[in-house]
Amino acid sequence: MTRWAQRSVLVALVVSATTASAQIPQSELRSGYADLGRDTKAMQDDDTTNPGMLWALDGEALWKTKAGNAERSCADCHGDAKQTMKGVSARYPAFEGTLGRPINLDQRINLCRAQQQQARPFSYESKELLALSTYIGLQSRGEKLNPPSDPRMQPSLNAGKELFSRRVGQLNLSCAQCHDDNWGKKLAGNTVPQGHPNGYPLYRLEWQSLGSLQRRLRNCMIGMRAEPYEYGSTEYVDLEVYLTSRGRGLPVETPAVRP
Amino acid sequence: MARALINVPAQAKRGEIITIKTLISHTMETGFRHTSVGATIPRDIITTFTCTYNGEEIFRADLFPAMAANPFITFTTIATGSGTLVFNWTGDNGFTATESSTITVE
Numbered sequence: 001m002t003r004w005a006q007r008s009v010l011v012a013l014v015v016s017a018t019t020a021s022a023q024i025p026q027s028e029l030r031s032g033y034a035d036l037g038r039d040t041k042a043m044q045d046d047d048t049t050n051p052g053m054l055w056a057l058d059g060e061a062l063w064k065t066k067a068g069n070a071e072r073s074c075a076d077c078h079g080d081a082k083q084t085m086k087g088v089s090a091r092y093p094a095f096e097g098t099l100g101r102p103i104n105l106d107q108r109i110n111l112c113r114a115q116q117q118q119a120r121p122f123s124y125e126s127k128e129l130l131a132l133s134t135y136i137g138l139q140s141r142g143e144k145l146n147p148p149s150d151p152r153m154q155p156s157l158n159a160g161k162e163l164f165s166r167r168v169g170q171l172n173l174s175c176a177q178c179h180d181d182n183w184g185k186k187l188a189g190n191t192v193p194q195g196h197p198n199g200y201p202l203y204r205l206e207w208q209s210l211g212s213l214q215r216r217l218r219n220c221m222i223g224m225r226a227e228p229y230e231y232g233s234t235e236y237v238d239l240e241v242y243l244t245s246r247g248r249g250l251p252v253e254t255p256a257v258r259p
Numbered sequence: 260m261a262r263a264l265i266n267v268p269a270q271a272k273r274g275e276i277i278t279i280k281t282l283i284s285h286t287m288e289t290g291f292r293h294t295s296v297g298a299t300i301p302r303d304i305i306t307t308f309t310c311t312y313n314g315e316e317i318f319r320a321d322l323f324p325a326m327a328a329n330p331f332i333t334f335t336t337i338a339t340g341s342g343t344l345v346f347n348w349t350g351d352n353g354f355t356a357t358e359s360s361t362i363t364v365e
Binding site: 046047048049051053054057058205208209 | 262264265266280282284287327328329331
């Protein structure tokens with residue numbers, strides 16, 4: 001074997017070793033909050049400086065607003081969100097029997113709108129949908145991510161895990177290469193986070209706005225120069241299912257603040 | 260309607276320096292951006308913020324297109340007496356918002 005051939009075998013071994021990424025052990029889980037600067041932490045910690053609370057206020061008003069042909073508000077069925085919605089966002093995405101697949105919180109809200117309120121569903125990333133999901137998410141703040149152990153969600157979980165480690169885009173990168181293998185290291189001056197879903201919907205300073213987890217996933221895919229999926233697509237929900245199971249036990253921070 | 264969050268201490272000692280924090284929802288559209296077909300997105304910003312303490316103006320700020328969305332303004336003042344602080348934001352397209360907060364000074 002020539003020296004060149006030996007070297008390429010070695011390179012191949014190294015590459016295969018690094019692509020077989022391992023999931024982060026429970027003891028090493030850390031929220032993106034841990035990597036924030038002092039100012040951004042202070043912004044998130046105080047409800048009068050956290051801009052995400054502006055959406056939560058809108059959501060609180062929407063919760064009580066009657067809508068649709070049914071002339072019903074969320075509160076008419078669910079009562080006081082502070083009690084009835086506690087812990088709810090921590091266990092989403094959840095399996096929806098009538099659709100036969102898992103749905104995320106945004107889709108749950110829109111199902112409620114279509115079926116119970118007989119109203120037009122909100123579009124993804126609309127101010128109304130973000131406001132309601134922020135308000136509902138806020139009720140679970142501090143609760144630990146607790147995805148349902150529903151066997152019917154297993155295919156979605158497997159698909160999400162597969163998507164997470166599948167290389168995509170012109171840069172030929174997978175989610176796992178950054179967020180499993182290289183978290184804690186620097187990428188262009190920023191710390192690579194573990195990529196957990198516990199703060200969403202969150203206020204991103206770069207967006208100068210609040211956005212959903214799917215917007216963040218879309219952002220990452222554009223960064224990898226891959227074609228993003230449609231909002232609400234099965235792929236994104238599968239990824240959400242996997243991310244929630246991957247971050248199991250982290251406290252909900254909705255609405256978090258991130259740079 | 261614009262949402263605002265105000266943080267004023269409920270109680271203070273006379274002569275004490277108190278910190279006031281204000282946050283308001285606003286897009287702060289700069290007027291320098293264009294749509295995908297090249298049309299200018301018109302400027303839509305908050306231009307002035309004022310705070311009065313028992314009717315007397317204690318803080319005023321002019322805002323410009325470089326300010327971030329949902330502007331957060333914090334400042335300090337001396338607690339001179341019990342009463343009301345009134346916060347007022349005005350801006351493009353007839354934007355106005357008013358909030359108030361009470362303080363007890365001993």
